[in-house]
Amino acid sequence: MHWKEAIIYQIYPRSFNDADGDGVGDLMGIIQKLDYLHDLGVDILWLSPIFQSPNADNGYDISDYQAIQPAFGKMDDFDELLEGVHRRGMKLILDLVVNHSSDEHSWFQQSRQSKENPYRDYYIWRAPKDGREPNNWLSFFSGPAWEYDDVTGEYYLHLFARKQPDLNWENPKLRQEVYRMMQFWLNRGVDGFRMDVIPFLSKDPAFPDYPTDRYGDLTLYANGPRIHEFLQEMNRDVLSRYDCVSIGEGFGVTADIANLYVGSGRNELDMIYHFDHAVPRDEINFVEPRAEFPLPELKAVFDRWDAAIDDIGWQNTYFGNHDNPRVVSRFGDTERYHCESATMLATVLLTLRGTPTIYQGDEIGMTNCLFNSIDEFDDVQVRNAYEALVASGRYPAEQFMAAANRIARDHARTPMQWFDSQNAGFTAAKVIPWLKVNPNYSTINVAAQQVAPDSVLNYHKNLIRWRKKTPAMVYGTYRDLLPDHPALYAFERHLNEARFLIIANFSAENTELAIPETLVWEIAMSNYPAPEIDNKTILRPFEARIYQY
Ligand code: GLC
Numbered sequence: 001m002h003w004k005e006a007i008i009y010q011i012y013p014r015s016f017n018d019a020d021g022d023g024v025g026d027l028m029g030i031i032q033k034l035d036y037l038h039d040l041g042v043d044i045l046w047l048s049p050i051f052q053s054p055n056a057d058n059g060y061d062i063s064d065y066q067a068i069q070p071a072f073g074k075m076d077d078f079d080e081l082l083e084g085v086h087r088r089g090m091k092l093i094l095d096l097v098v099n100h101s102s103d104e105h106s107w108f109q110q111s112r113q114s115k116e117n118p119y120r121d122y123y124i125w126r127a128p129k130d131g132r133e134p135n136n137w138l139s140f141f142s143g144p145a146w147e148y149d150d151v152t153g154e155y156y157l158h159l160f161a162r163k164q165p166d167l168n169w170e171n172p173k174l175r176q177e178v179y180r181m182m183q184f185w186l187n188r189g190v191d192g193f194r195m196d197v198i199p200f201l202s203k204d205p206a207f208p209d210y211p212t213d214r215y216g217d218l219t220l221y222a223n224g225p226r227i228h229e230f231l232q233e234m235n236r237d238v239l240s241r242y243d244c245v246s247i248g249e250g251f252g253v254t255a256d257i258a259n260l261y262v263g264s265g266r267n268e269l270d271m272i273y274h275f276d277h278a279v280p281r282d283e284i285n286f287v288e289p290r291a292e293f294p295l296p297e298l299k300a301v302f303d304r305w306d307a308a309i310d311d312i313g314w315q316n317t318y319f320g321n322h323d324n325p326r327v328v329s330r331f332g333d334t335e336r337y338h339c340e341s342a343t344m345l346a347t348v349l350l351t352l353r354g355t356p357t358i359y360q361g362d363e364i365g366m367t368n369c370l371f372n373s374i375d376e377f378d379d380v381q382v383r384n385a386y387e388a389l390v391a392s393g394r395y396p397a398e399q400f401m402a403a404a405n406r407i408a409r410d411h412a413r414t415p416m417q418w419f420d421s422q423n424a425g426f427t428a429a430k431v432i433p434w435l436k437v438n439p440n441y442s443t444i445n446v447a448a449q450q451v452a453p454d455s456v457l458n459y460h461k462n463l464i465r466w467r468k469k470t471p472a473m474v475y476g477t478y479r480d481l482l483p484d485h486p487a488l489y490a491f492e493r494h495l496n497e498a499r500f501l502i503i504a505n506f507s508a509e510n511t512e513l514a515i516p517e518t519l520v521w522e523i524a525m526s527n528y529p530a531p532e533i534d535n536k537t538i539l540r541p542f543e544a545r546i547y548q549y
Helices: 027-032 034-040 075-087 106-111 172-188 227-237 255-262 295-309 327-331 338-349 380-391 397-407 446-451 456-468
Strands: 008-011 044-047 064-068 091-096 146-149 154-157 192-195 245-249 271-273 316-318 355-359 477-480 488-495 498-505 522-526 544-548
Touching (some): 034 075, 034 456, 064 075, 091 245, 295 488, 327 338, 338 456, 338 498, 338 544, 380 397
Antiparallel strands (some): 498 544
């Protein structure tokens, strides 16, 4: 199967399934659920980082790229997992986090020792400027992006946490080191990589200050002068030599330049995913969160990206991942129309043009969780923002908590809800999981949904099976029919003789739509029972229908 035809499923290993009962998910836990994933119908599993890490950013700070994080298991477990995935006809891709490493990586330990150390240039060091940071860049996780290190009296750059020093891609030795590491995993049999903040690898070597009118605009870090050179080199030296897939996390990539990364003939990446519909989490959002996208704006994002990528490149589509709150809490109605809204959103995700990624738990409609105090959060981003905004006395805790309860990444990281038993079956009953379990597990869990024919889970299975036999969902063109409609998303997918109309009601109200009568319609998929003849033009709350004509 070509990767364009695949459906990806993202696993956040810490939260997926804990087999050894230490409160943290692990590789054996994933192995135990491979039949579940196969039965769901997904093709490619993407694992968030599984490597050795002190977990300042839950594995996105790697201290050894070729060792498995002990809490997740051993290399033997990994081999068994890979074999189990392949035996079921699925593929496995790993997270490639090479914009930065952990400060506990041996490269950095060496690098900080002296200016002459052979590893010095593996990282980005600069002398103080007028006694302070070399420029005014901010970190994603609050505070300046530079940290002073006593040992040599210089600053190192860290776009993320202090414990995530940025690697220096200007250094060819570092690049070769990364390529060797990629080959290590590819030779072991992995099927590709999701590439963390890939547009950040190249930085402007002059390290200019932010222009004051864009102060704090973190997208300025993206798309540096040598990024395409680096990716073409990586492609030539590594990716092109293997049968593998590459997916770029396209932070800071705008639609108009996306095909520089993924356009055919560019020899860079296979696909990229953008942030235009993600929840912004710059620090200020933790006290003044941006209002959720009204539907026309959301559609404009999808329209813009589809038009820009067109059939020249390819994109990876998603609603949820480990960096966003739960999609059904964003765009659905978790109280009155949980199942309807979760299945409506799935319908849209799986019918847009692009390779979709389903985030773990979205297939059962997992929701945001109520965090009652800052101590219940784990994420370095939310904790640092709290220090900067609340502990410093600038904003009241209540305001922060209200915002964090909307936008924090931990919403997506609460343990997977398998059963209606203590800890949702994620870990042994007596154990305290690393992050709180959403108390709604008693109603939202896999076991309950497996036996309910109309559940979110079973809808996903049916939809995935239907999509797989419908090439127009992969290769068909896309056209938004009602870009300005405030409640309905209606678009067409068209391939040769095959035409499909997807209509999704994003509101909790009945919404009328005059469907052209000149055409003979047949409902191919729907998340409600078939409408009465005379009610055909009314879309019920969060109803989604796929028509074929
Ligand atoms: C990416 C990851 C995110 C991580 C950051 C730093 O955005 O998806 O989880 O915190 O990069 O590695």
